[in-house]
Amino acid sequence: MSERNDARMTRRRLLKLAGLGGAGVLLAACQPEVVEKVVKETVVVEKEAEKEVVEVEKEVTRVVEKEVEKAPEEGPTLTLWAPKHFIEPANLYYADSARLTAMENNFQVEVQFFPWGEYTQKQLAAIEAGTLPDVLHGSDVPQYHAMGILRDVSDTFEEIGQTGGGFFETMKSNVTINDKQWAVPFHQEPQYMYYRTDIFGEAGYELPFDDVTGDWLEAVQAVTKPADRVWGFGNPFTDCPDGNNFIWQWVFAFGGSVQDEEGNVVINSPETLEAITFYCDLLTEYEVMPPGVTGWDDTGNNKAYLSGQCASVYNSGSIINAMRDSDPGWFEDTAVAPIPGPVMPVCMGGTNNISIPTSSEHPDLAAELIKGVLSPERYPHNLEAAGSMFFPVLRDYRDLDFFVADRINAMVLDFLEHVHFMHEPGDPTPWLGEIGDKWLWSEMTSRIAVEDWDPQEALDDFEAQVIEIKEKYEEQQA
Amino acid sequence: MTQFVRSAKQWYLIHEETVIGYLFLLPVAAILLVLVGYPGLVGIWYSLTNKMIGYTNPSFIGLRNYIELINDARLIQAIIRSLWFSFAAMVLKLVFGLLVALLINQRFPGRWFVRGAVLLPWAMPSIAAILIWAWMYNDLFGVFNFLLMEAGIVNVPINFLGDRRWVMPSIILLNLWRGFPFFTINLLAGLQAIPEELYEAARIDGASAFQNFLHITLPSLRTVILIICLLSFIWNANIFTDVWVLTRGGPGKASEVFSILTFKLAFQGLELGKAAAVPVLLMPFFSILIVFLNKAVSGEEV
Numbered sequence: 001m002s003e004r005n006d007a008r009m010t011r012r013r014l015l016k017l018a019g020l021g022g023a024g025v026l027l028a029a030c031q032p033e034v035v036e037k038v039v040k041e042t043v044v045v046e047k048e049a050e051k052e053v054v055e056v057e058k059e060v061t062r063v064v065e066k067e068v069e070k071a072p073e074e075g076p077t078l079t080l081w082a083p084k085h086f087i088e089p090a091n092l093y094y095a096d097s098a099r100l101t102a103m104e105n106n107f108q109v110e111v112q113f114f115p116w117g118e119y120t121q122k123q124l125a126a127i128e129a130g131t132l133p134d135v136l137h138g139s140d141v142p143q144y145h146a147m148g149i150l151r152d153v154s155d156t157f158e159e160i161g162q163t164g165g166g167f168f169e170t171m172k173s174n175v176t177i178n179d180k181q182w183a184v185p186f187h188q189e190p191q192y193m194y195y196r197t198d199i200f201g202e203a204g205y206e207l208p209f210d211d212v213t214g215d216w217l218e219a220v221q222a223v224t225k226p227a228d229r230v231w232g233f234g235n236p237f238t239d240c241p242d243g244n245n246f247i248w249q250w251v252f253a254f255g256g257s258v259q260d261e262e263g264n265v266v267i268n269s270p271e272t273l274e275a276i277t278f279y280c281d282l283l284t285e286y287e288v289m290p291p292g293v294t295g296w297d298d299t300g301n302n303k304a305y306l307s308g309q310c311a312s313v314y315n316s317g318s319i320i321n322a323m324r325d326s327d328p329g330w331f332e333d334t335a336v337a338p339i340p341g342p343v344m345p346v347c348m349g350g351t352n353n354i355s356i357p358t359s360s361e362h363p364d365l366a367a368e369l370i371k372g373v374l375s376p377e378r379y380p381h382n383l384e385a386a387g388s389m390f391f392p393v394l395r396d397y398r399d400l401d402f403f404v405a406d407r408i409n410a411m412v413l414d415f416l417e418h419v420h421f422m423h424e425p426g427d428p429t430p431w432l433g434e435i436g437d438k439w440l441w442s443e444m445t446s447r448i449a450v451e452d453w454d455p456q457e458a459l460d461d462f463e464a465q466v467i468e469i470k471e472k473y474e475e476q477q478a
Numbered sequence: 479m480t481q482f483v484r485s486a487k488q489w490y491l492i493h494e495e496t497v498i499g500y501l502f503l504l505p506v507a508a509i510l511l512v513l514v515g516y517p518g519l520v521g522i523w524y525s526l527t528n529k530m531i532g533y534t535n536p537s538f539i540g541l542r543n544y545i546e547l548i549n550d551a552r553l554i555q556a557i558i559r560s561l562w563f564s565f566a567a568m569v570l571k572l573v574f575g576l577l578v579a580l581l582i583n584q585r586f587p588g589r590w591f592v593r594g595a596v597l598l599p600w601a602m603p604s605i606a607a608i609l610i611w612a613w614m615y616n617d618l619f620g621v622f623n624f625l626l627m628e629a630g631i632v633n634v635p636i637n638f639l640g641d642r643r644w645v646m647p648s649i650i651l652l653n654l655w656r657g658f659p660f661f662t663i664n665l666l667a668g669l670q671a672i673p674e675e676l677y678e679a680a681r682i683d684g685a686s687a688f689q690n691f692l693h694i695t696l697p698s699l700r701t702v703i704l705i706i707c708l709l710s711f712i713w714n715a716n717i718f719t720d721v722w723v724l725t726r727g728g729p730g731k732a733s734e735v736f737s738i739l740t741f742k743l744a745f746q747g748l749e750l751g752k753a754a755a756v757p758v759l760l761m762p763f764f765s766i767l768i769v770f771l772n773k774a775v776s777g778e779e780v
Binding site: 120121124127128143144147148149226229237238239240290291292293294295296297303304307309434437438439443446447450451469472475476 | 528530531532533534612615616617618619634635637638639640641642645725726727728729730731732742745746747748749750
């Protein structure tokens, strides 16, 4: 054989190389599963106030699994879709509580989790294809109600409310349209400010802050030291939930709102202008945020806080949970609070609701399923399994030891009254959901901070888009 | 002049063969109709309506979606961005892929290992690869900034994915890394198909290595280069995953290519009608590229 032939890339050699490459990739792909298994086995949540470590229902999950396995396979099978949370015990227990409920009511349930990032697209595709599940956890209630795909669940809502001291008013208003309930709230997931009290303390500042334009600004400027790669505050300026949701709360804290009580668009106000200008100035003028915030994804603020590069951030309970597990020292030095707006303190009232699509062939069993996961026997476990991520929607459960005896949980309970929703002071409407889905808030601020738009020009454009969206929905509904 | 006269039986045989031939094609035609034809037609229909996801009564609105899109600077910018991204990435992959192909076409110890290693970026699951790159680009923790700062090249971290000037080059670099093995492996196959005699004849005539490359190697690789460049251009013009995972089109709209815009229109704005109009609008352009590609594959002059 000549040298040329020897050097030739034969089919066999190509296949061999591809096989070797594939084997390497497979080997690498196996890694996360091992890590996941370890995490599942070692999940513990620290109850800070009592300085004791409590196993979070690890055994309960296994017992439930055994019971469900023993149950005879009878009755229809319902499908339940739910978002996959970062906290695996919460997912596990939620699935088990659904399966146990199904077993008690002589039907089967298939619980399917989807990552948050693609959950909305999954739902929208299913809506178009007519393949929604029997029970849908995590839906856009005003939007889906306008589409006519949700069942009236007022009776189920009422029945569950009676078992837990009634739903909080804010939770009720979020699922109520035309005096009927179209979903049942499952948990609150408020978002709030995190502060490193040690860093602020060293600089001579003590919490709570009164006003972001006053003592807060002074404090975050004082702790910002770019040479040491430490900044006073950090939030993504990109199209992601934290980048988007933070801004409307910031606007609320300055006295602005999207709509008035009658549903008129009132976003283009001096208050909003002041809020967005000041927010962008934090990055461009005061330079209290890392320059990289314009490229952060949704985890950017978590990483910056947990690595000590931002002394304050805005987030849900996910950072608390991460600190409890891996940074107990920093957990001690952390405090949480609403945004100290010049007009009012604000934190976001994130909620997760469970609804029954009109396409479900088993609405009665679906209602039983919802009642089961929110029953007094299972709901507290569902809350506790999520660490500090889930807060109750029913009044009685805020007195659980898990909340009142824990330093951070108790702080959050204290300011749950400052929870706001984007539709306030008006009613929930479908067009407001699209403002969030289109990331218009973060688009507006990144135009100012990244693309050098004039704030008023960016606000005018934002308002024009909001009005266009509103008109689009009015046209559809007409 | 020879006159061919076919009997009735012969005509029947020819006809029968033709019928059987068409019958064999039927499954493929059916699959194409169902999987390509139907969605394509529905897409064109939706593009002529105000169809919104979840709302069941779309109205026919003629060319309104197209007129709005053509008058929308955002779409024009997204198309221009897609095209220059595709072109830049294609050229870079060609240059880099060719260099690597020429290198691994030489005989040296460990050549087979290198040939295998070259394939890895292409074989790696795309999401995993993109997330690793996103991490490497990170301004606070990324290895690129760490190395640049350690080497004293920059004093402050470069905001690769959050700075309008850097974001597209950063995406192109990732695309180059992921895509050059495809160029390399095809060019390597092309290189190995060039008869050694051509080089020997050139050597006898006193041609330099550069002259060999210019007058033998490049012309011999012409068809391969054409095919892989066209394929790369078409793939990259439709790129979604890399951009979505890295930047979602940001910062601002700095990396919003047309596929990202389409996705946002459909799934964030629920405007399925308008979203469908974007690819339909670009269909003629891609059709021309595909015609060129088919001609190149079949060896016709393009």
